[in-house]
Structures are given as structure tokens and as C-alpha cells.
Amino acid sequence: MLTAYFDTNVYIIGILQPNSNSRLILREINKSNLKVILSDYLIDEVLSWFKVHKGKDFASMVRLYMISLASSEMINDFEWSVYVDDWKSFVADIDDLPHICSYFAGEAEYFVTANRRLTEMKIKEHVKFSSSKEFIENVCGLDGIDTVKGI
């Protein structure tokens, strides 16, 4: 089964935007066609955004959604932190590092994100970055939706 790490923006956009490639990804995940790598850092980030912008009740639903992803593997800080020294010189923003390290710890094949700044860092030579649209079209073999930045 194909393994992927989806950045925070994929979950937020997928949950809130009906006509988006990120929503198509969430549907594909539910069909269990993909194994999803999650991390404590990722979940904290997603929930923090929803708490601020949509309130605690909505954030609780999102939490339930994320922990109920059937084909998923959780990478905790004691696992991703092992990779920090190896990869810290490849990212310009140190705060992106837990995501990159979780990708490696979970042996993911794709890192899906709308964060162009991250995809242009030195780490791009070692991480297979993809936008949501590219992932839907090239990996899932579905018709993507024309959206801003392929979200």
C-alpha cells in the first residue's frame, strides 16, 4: 500500500473546501487506498488551527477524524526526533523539521503540501514533494480539480 505524509494544510483545506483536491485525498484515505503517516506535531498543528478558527467543538470532531484514520501510523516525538540531526541542515525553517523527520520515520513515499516555500528548500532532493492536485492525478490516477496552487 502506498504511504504518504499529508501536511497540515491538506487536512484543513480537505475538511473545509468541498471542491478541492485535498477533499479528494481525504476520500481516498477513507477508501483505504493509502497508508497515512501521522505525527503528534501534525495533529497538534491541525487542532490548534481549528481551535482558533472554528472553535473547540469543531476541533474535537477533527481530532476524532484524525485518530480514526484506519490505515495510519502515528510517529511520536521520540521517533521523529531521532532524525533531526541528519536533516536539520536541509531545511531553512527549523519548525518544519518535525514534519520532514516524521516523513522519514514513517518511510513515506510522498509528502503532500501546498507550502511552496518548503518544497523549494534543499530537502527537496531527498523528499518526494507533491501538491494535492499532482497527488490526485499522478498517484491516485483520478481527475484533479483546477484550484489555486492545486489545493
Place this chain on the structure above:
Amino acid sequence: MTSDTDVVRLPAKDSAIIDHFIKVGEFKNKSEFITYAVKKAINEVILREFEEKNLATLAMSEKDVDKLLTEIKDIRKKLWDQYAYRVF
């Protein structure tokens, strides 16, 4: 992780299919299959609920996407400080 023990009544046919999946190595045991199936059902119901709640949401503009990415970045910076303090 705490767990509850529940008795689940299944039609014999379904039970046989689960046994087949276990036999071919898809799942270790019935418990693993049931856990997987329950998670999947919960996930599907929540996703449907999200879809119903956001049916009329307008498509994001480039400005909206940039704003979202900035908001995420701000959260990420704060989170990193907390994690770095705890982990390293």
C-alpha cells in the same frame, strides 16, 4: 491504551469472510478486523458530516490560501518552541 470488550453478533457469512481475511494474513485476528472496520466507519461518518457542514463554502482565492499558510506557519513556530523545549 484502554479498551472495552464488547460482544458483536455477526451473520455467519460475514464471520466466515473475516476468518478468510485472517487466514490470508490481511488481519492478525477478529479483534484487529473489528477495530479497523469501526475506525473506518467513524471516519466515514465524520467526513460526511464535514462535507454537509461545508457544502456552500466558497472556493479559496490565492490570497485566502496565502493567509491560511501564514496562520499555519505562526502556529508551527509556537509549537516548535514547545516541542524543542520538551524533546531536546
